[in-house]
Amino acid sequence: MEISAFLLFWAAIFTSNILLTNFLGMCSYLSVSKEVESSMGLGIAVSFVLVFTTALNWLAYHYLLVPFHIEYLQYIVFIIVIAAFVQLLELLIERFAPALYYSLGIFLPLITVNCAIFGVSLFMVIRNYNFLQSIAYGFGSGLGWLLAILMLAGLRGKLREKMVPAGLRGTGISLIITGIMALAFVGFSGIAPIQ
Amino acid sequence: MLITILKDTGVITGVSGILAILLVIAERWLNNYGDCKINVNNKRELTVKGGSSLLNSLSEEQVFLPSACGGRGSCGACKCKVLDGGGPVLPTEKPFLNQAELADNVRLSCQVKVKSDVSIEIPESIFNIRQFSSVITEIIDYTYDIKGITFQLEPGETIDFQAGQYVQLISEPYAKVKQGVTRAYSISSKPDDVNAIQLIIRLVPEGICSTWAHTQLKVGDKARFTGPYGDFYLRDTDADILFVAGGSGKAPIKSMLEHLAVVGTKRKMTYFFGARTPKDLYLTEEMESFEKLFDDFAYEPVLSHAAPEDNWQGKTGFVMPFFKDAIRDPKNTEAYLCGSPGMIDAVTKSLTDLGVPKEKIYFDSFG
Known part of the structure; x- marks a missing residue:
């Protein structure tokens, strides 16, 4: 892989946005995007978790799974690492940032099962990223996810006073908006392909 | 082959073990608020x-x-x-x-x-609510799926409650159920008996607590409960009373009637008990004995699914159509309902349609 970590970082935000091109992490994206404030909080939490879990999983993969020749167990190990880390983060946030904890409330545990987080760890292995590239990719993906959920939350805020057909209200219109945003992001994809 | 399996599981166990210990330490440190x-x-x-x-x-x-x-x-x-x-x-x-x-x-x-x-x-x-320890002194089979269980308090202990209130029975682990649960049951004995309470428990299919009470509890066993709870209790007025119950909903009404039998009353009372078949009726003789005891009391069991071979002579169908004849003055009538949420909703609607004030309809829903 010749691609530089710096380029990878920007590419992960814009040209191959984890949410808008891979459609990963949809559940929390749809359920928490009602308000800009909590979207911001969750987005930051996801970015934070992504940087650390990607780093931890990279270390686990290259210093534990590869030497023992048990790469096939990566799914289990990655999930355990992510789950433990999110749990730890939840304890930390509750203790030191109660306001953030209250605004995320029950949604924080959703990060554990956020497929974007798991997906980034798997992409990192498939695409053979080195440590620095992985962190850059993880951080970029997190910011990309944050960008996507912020845009949706902003648009949903505007939609609140608009007439939306009854059958499309809520998730329906959100998916349509996401589809249109994804189309727009396809426009970026030629600039820096990373696959 | 065996070594590979051992090695693989060892790595996984090691990773999860270390992370678990880390989390326990973090929990101790971060979740400690003094x-x-x-x-x-x-x-x-x-x-x-x-x-x-x-x-x-x-x-x-x-x-x-x-x-x-x-x-x-x-x-x-x-x-x-x-x-x-x-x-x-x-x-x-x-x-x-x-x-x-x-x-x-x-x-x-x-x-x-x-x-x-x-x-x-x-x-x-x-603050009146406490946890009580008790010993089972009597178990009566009322029907094929309803038992009456008497809980004798520890010597010297008394419970102070109002007729109609409930307690929360705490089940103990049994068979495959590893954890006890708490479930609410109305007290069916009268508040004048302060050393023991009786609960009427219907066996709920797959129900953890009712299965425990039906299959595990024997006379002489110990059981714990907390209480008394609830604002469903007999109001001390002169108004006419309409009792409506279904299934094990008989419990709080039994407590109220037995209490009234002790203190005496001149109130006009009608008690509609809704059940499916004659097999689901119980305590009929005791209820009928109240008809002789009180000046103006009628017990009216109503069966919804009586078969021709049951030879049922009494009322059939739903209880609602019979209210009209039982209510003398809707404005001066209190209703006490105990049963499933569906039954409570239907009865409340029917009573308000007949002119019974909403604030005089008291209910205890199994919801």
């Missing part, structure tokens, strides 16, 4: 270890708020006023609180974590 004071009604002060829910902290101090779900935030029964130190209302509580309650600082105590000094307000009657 001693916190809970100020109750500006009268008492309880000192508890911070870090767990208000509901659990209170119950450790022997203050028992009602809770049907055991603190999972799904029943909404454990409401109390948190005046100070409760933090903002969580998204998990909002579905259970209306505007007035939100404005009044009402919270779900199972969702409020004690992290600092807290002041709360709870009804004084809650």
Whole structure:
């Protein structure tokens, strides 16, 4: 892989946005995007978790799974690492940032099962990223996810006073908006392909 | 091959073990809020270890708020006023609180974590609620799926309740059920018996607590419960009374009638008991004996699924059509309903249509 970590970082935000091109992490994206404030909080939490879990999983993969020749167990190990880390983060946030904890409330545990987080760890292995590239990719993906959920939350805020057909209200219109945003992001994809 | 398996499982176990230990340490360190004071009604002060829910902290101090779900935030029964130190209302509580309650600082105590000094307000009657230890002294089979179980309190212990209130029975682990649960049952004995209570328990298919009570409990066994709870109790007025019950809903009504038999009453009373078939009827003789005892009391069992071969002579169908003839003056009638939510809704609607004031319809729903 010749691609530089710096380029990878920007590419992960814009040209191959984890949410808008891979459609990963949809559940929390749809359920928490009602308000800009909590979207911001969750987005930051996801970015934070992504940087650390990607780093931890990279270390686990290259210093534990590869030497023992048990790469096939990566799914289990990655999930355990992510789950433990999110749990730890939840304890930390509750203790030191109660306001953030209250605004995320029950949604924080959703990060554990956020497929974007798991997906980034798997992409990192498939695409053979080195440590620095992985962190850059993880951080970029997190910011990309944050960008996507912020845009949706902003648009949903505007939609609140608009007439939306009854059958499309809520998730329906959100998916349509996401589809249109994804189309727009396809426009970026030629600039820096990373696959 | 074996070595490979051992090595692979070893790595996984090692990783999860280390992470688990890490989390336990973090929990100890981060979730430690030291001693916190809970100020109750500006009268008492309880000192508890911070870090767990208000509901659990209170119950450790022997203050028992009602809770049907055991603190999972799904029943909404454990409401109390948190005046100070409760933090903002969580998204998990909002579905259970209306505007007035939100404005009044009402919270779900199972969702409020004690992290600092807290002041709360709870009804004084809650202090009457305690945990009781008891011994089973009698088990009666009322029908094929309903048992009456008598719980004798420990020597010297008494329970002070009003006819119609309920307790929460605590089941013990049995067979494959590893954890005890608490379930609400109305007291069916009269409040004048202060050394023992009787509960009427219907076997619910797959029900953890009712299965425990039906299959595990024997005379001589020990059992625990907390109580008394509830605002479904007999009001001391002169109004006519309409009792309506279904299935094990007979329990609180039995308590009320037995209490009235002790204190005496001149009130006009009618008791409709809805059941499916004659097999589901029980305590009929006792109820009929009340007809002789009271000046003006009628017991009316109504069967919805009586078969021709049952030879049932009494009333059939739903209970609602019979109300009209039983009500003398709707404005001066109190109704006490106990049964399934569906039955309560239907009966309440029928009674209000007949002119019984809504505030005089008291009910205890199995919901």
